[in-house]
Amino acid sequence: MQKLLVVLPRVPWPLEKGDKLRAYHQLHFLSHHFEIYLVALSEGKPHPQALTQLKPFCKEIHIIPTSLARRFWGMLKALFAGWPLQAGYFYHSRAYREIRKILSFHNPSFAYFQLARTGPYARGLSIPSIIDFQDTFSAGIQRRIEKAPFWVKPFLYFEYLRLKQYEAALLDAFTEATLISLPDRDLFPHPNRNRIHIIPNGVDFEFFTPNPSAIKEEWVLFTGNMNYPPNVDAACFLAKEIMPQVWKVRPSVKLILAGATPHPSVKALENGKTIVTGWVNDMREYYNRAAIFVAPMRMGTGLQNKLLEAMAMLLPCVTSPLANQSLGAAEGREILIGTTAHEFALHIIHLFNDNKFAQQLASNGSIFVKNNYSWEKATHRLADIIRQTAQ
Numbered sequence: 053m054q055k056l057l058v059v060l061p062r063v064p065w066p067l068e069k070g071d072k073l074r075a076y077h078q079l080h081f082l083s084h085h086f087e088i089y090l091v092a093l094s095e096g097k098p099h100p101q102a103l104t105q106l107k108p109f110c111k112e113i114h115i116i117p118t119s120l121a122r123r124f125w126g127m128l129k130a131l132f133a134g135w136p137l138q139a140g141y142f143y144h145s146r147a148y149r150e151i152r153k154i155l156s157f158h159n160p161s162f163a164y165f166q167l168a169r170t171g172p173y174a175r176g177l178s179i180p181s182i183i184d185f186q187d188t189f190s191a192g193i194q195r196r197i198e199k200a201p202f203w204v205k206p207f208l209y210f211e212y213l214r215l216k217q218y219e220a221a222l223l224d225a226f227t228e229a230t231l232i233s234l235p236d237r238d239l240f241p242h243p244n245r246n247r248i249h250i251i252p253n254g255v256d257f258e259f260f261t262p263n264p265s266a267i268k269e270e271w272v273l274f275t276g277n278m279n280y281p282p283n284v285d286a287a288c289f290l291a292k293e294i295m296p297q298v299w300k301v302r303p304s305v306k307l308i309l310a311g312a313t314p315h316p317s318v319k320a321l322e323n324g325k326t327i328v329t330g331w332v333n334d335m336r337e338y339y340n341r342a343a344i345f346v347a348p349m350r351m352g353t354g355l356q357n358k359l360l361e362a363m364a365m366l367l368p369c370v371t372s373p374l375a376n377q378s379l380g381a382a383e384g385r386e387i388l389i390g391t392t393a394h395e396f397a398l399h400i401i402h403l404f405n406d407n408k409f410a411q412q413l414a415s416n417g418s419i420f421v422k423n424n425y426s427w428e429k430a431t432h433r434l435a436d437i438i439r440q441t442a443q
Contacts, residue, residue: 053085053086053087054085054086054087054160054161054162054439054442055086055087055089055111055158055159055160055161055162056082056086056087056088056089056160056161056162056163056164056438057089057091057151057154057155057158057160057162057163057164057179058075058079058082058088058089058090058091058163058164058166059091059092059147059151059163059164059165059166059170059173059174060075060090060091060092060093060166060170061092061093061142061166061167061169061170062075062092062093062094062095063092063093063094063098063099063102063106063115064076064079064092064106065098065099065101065102065105065106066099066101068277068311068312068313068331069277069280070186070253070277070354070357071166071167071186073253073357074166074184074186074232074253075166076105076106077254077256077427077431078427078431078434079106079109079110080109080427080431081427081428081431081432081435082109082164082431082434082435082438083108083109083110084435085435085438085439086162086435086438087111088109088110088111089110089111089112089114089154089158089160090106090109090110090112090113090114091114091116091147091150091151091154091173092113092114092115092116093115093116093117093118093142093144093147094115094116094117094118095117095118095123096117096118096119097117098115098117102115103115112154112158114147114150114154116144116146116147116150118142118144122144123141123142126140126141126142126143126144127140127141128140129143130143133172134214134217134218135171135172135214135218136168136169136211136214136215136218137210137211137214138168138169138189138211138215139168139169139170139171139172139218141169142169142170143172143173147173148172148173148175151173155177155178155179160179161179161180161442162179162180162181162182162438162441162442163177163179163180163181163182164181164182164184164438165181165182165183165184165226166183166184166186167183167184167185167186167189168183168185168189168215168218168219168222170183171183171218171222171225174225174226179442180227180228180441180442181226181227181228182226182227182228182229182230182437182438182441183222183223183226183228183229183230184229184230184231184251185219185222185229185230185231185236185240185248186230186231186232186354187231187232187233187236187352187353187354188219188231188236188237188239188240188241188353189215189219189353190212190215190216190219190241191236191239191353192282192351192352192353192354193208193211193212193215194212195351195352195353196208196281196282196351196352197209197212199285199350199351216241217241219240219241219242220241220242223240223242223244223245223247223248224242227441228249228437228441229247229248229249230248230249230250230251230434230437231248231249231250231251232250232251232252232253232354232355232378233250233252233354233355233377233378234250234378235353235377235378236353236354236378237250239353249433249434249437251430251431251433251434252355252424252425252430253355253357253360253425253427253430254360254425254426254427254428254429254430254431255360255361255364255421255422255425255426255427256427257364257422257426259336260336260339260361260364260365261364261365262339262340262365262366263336263340266340266341267341268341268342268343269306269341269342269343270302270304270305270306270343270404271305271306271307271308271338271341271342271343271344272290272295272298272305272306272307272308272342272343272344272345272346272400273308273310273338273339273342273344273345273346273362273367274286274287274290274307274308274309274310274345274346274347274348274358275310275311275332275335275338275345275358275361275362276311276358277311277312277313278309278311278312278313278314278315278318278328278330279312279313279314279315279318280352281351281352282349282350282351282352283311284315284317284318285350285351286347286348286349286350286351287309287318287321288317288318288321289348289350289393290307290309290346290348290396291307291309291321291326292321293393294346294348294393294396294397294400295307295325295326295397297393297394297397298397298400298401299325301401302401302404305325305400305404306325306326306327307325307326307327308326308327308329308338308342309321309326309327309328309329310329310332310335310338311329311330311331311332312330312331312332313330313331314328314330335361336365339361339362339365339367340365342367343367343368343403343404343410344367344368344369344370344400344403344404344410345358345359345362345363345367345368345369345370346369346370346371346396346400347359347362347369347370347371347372347375348370348371348372348390348396349371349372349374349375350372350374351374352374353378354378355378355379356371356375356378356379359371359375359379359387360379360421360425363381363386363387363414363417363418363420363421364418364421364422365418366414366415366417366418367414367417368388368403368410368411368413368414368417369381369387369388369413369414369417370387370388370389370390370396370399370400370403371387371388371389371390372389372390372391373389373391376389380424381417381420382416382420385413385416386413386416386417386419386420387413387417388402388403388413
């Protein structure tokens with residue numbers, strides 16, 4: 053079995069962030085094809101279950117804890133090295149040394165790096181390598197500039213310019229590259245962007261299976277890491293502009309904002325009609341009890357895992373054109389699309405009022421996700437790319 057070096061900016065457990073979810077499932081299925089040597093950074097001590105969860109997939113695991121002081125030092129280094137600040141934030145010289153030891157002692161055939169922020173660790177690499185950009189992050193930051201506070205805009209613009217240049221340089225430096233969706237490839241800042249492979253995310257269908265005996269509530273649900281700016285924006289848009297229009301017609305409906313580390317502006321939304329959960333041990337409880345899932349994304353890029361999970365759990369879903377660009381569901385048959393707060397509110401009211409239509413939309417959406425988003429199929433394609441490149 054060929055040896056594969058995997059470098060991650062975060063330990064992929066627990067799975068409260070999209071990059072960790074993708075890494076975890078890719079490790080799972082790549083371990084069927086390769087002997088994996090994992091190097092991952094950890095913001096402080098890793099979760100007590102992390103090693104137990106990851107050991108079945110890896111020959112060796114090297115977790116590098118980093119302090120806040122170390123991360124700020126890395127950002128200072130990035131300023132002078134020409135890297136994006138996020139690359140400096142996730143840089144640790146000890147991790148770089150661990151990677152060199154693995155290359156020297158174990159001689160892996162290939163290296164797999166997750167996200168542009170791990171780019172500095174590939175300096176001087178002499179084996180074939182692939183970088184998983186996931187999303188075109190420079191485009192995501194560019195979208196955030198418009199809605200950011202005035203004092204944040206200069207920092208975001210600086211990071212946008214650095215990241216745009218860095219993404220292009222990394223595509224030239226790595227043997228192969230991947231993204232999650234075609235719309236992100238169209239936004240990628242390089243003339244040879246079409247050589248980037250599309251490796252979509254998937255759903256763990258064994259885990260995300262609806263409970264037929266669950267009792268449905270009059271809940272509108274939105275999930276995600278509630279400290280991530282695009283999710284914060286969506287939660288505030290939903291609570292402040294969309295749901296007040298719904299409550300005029302259906303005052304008994306509750307809005308559930310479920311996800312880890314809620315930002316203060318999300319916490320401030322909590323009242324008698326809006327519940328902010330914080331960390332959730334098992335999101336299926338909320339998927340099973342909710343009537344409708346709404347993801348009114350206005351910022352960010354990439355495929356929304358939350359939509360895949362909700363559709364797999366047989367929830368009728370409403371989202372934005374931005375989010376559906378990557379998803380690719382059929383409007384009106386597999387998903388509903390809203391742009392304005394009024395359009396979102398009308399869709400939500402329609403789904404509450406027409407149960408037959410809501411059930412059909414949910415069924416069509418579930419079939420669509422099962423036919424198009426499999427972790428195993430997507431990672432098998434990734435394994436083929438690695439094997440072909442490593443030959």
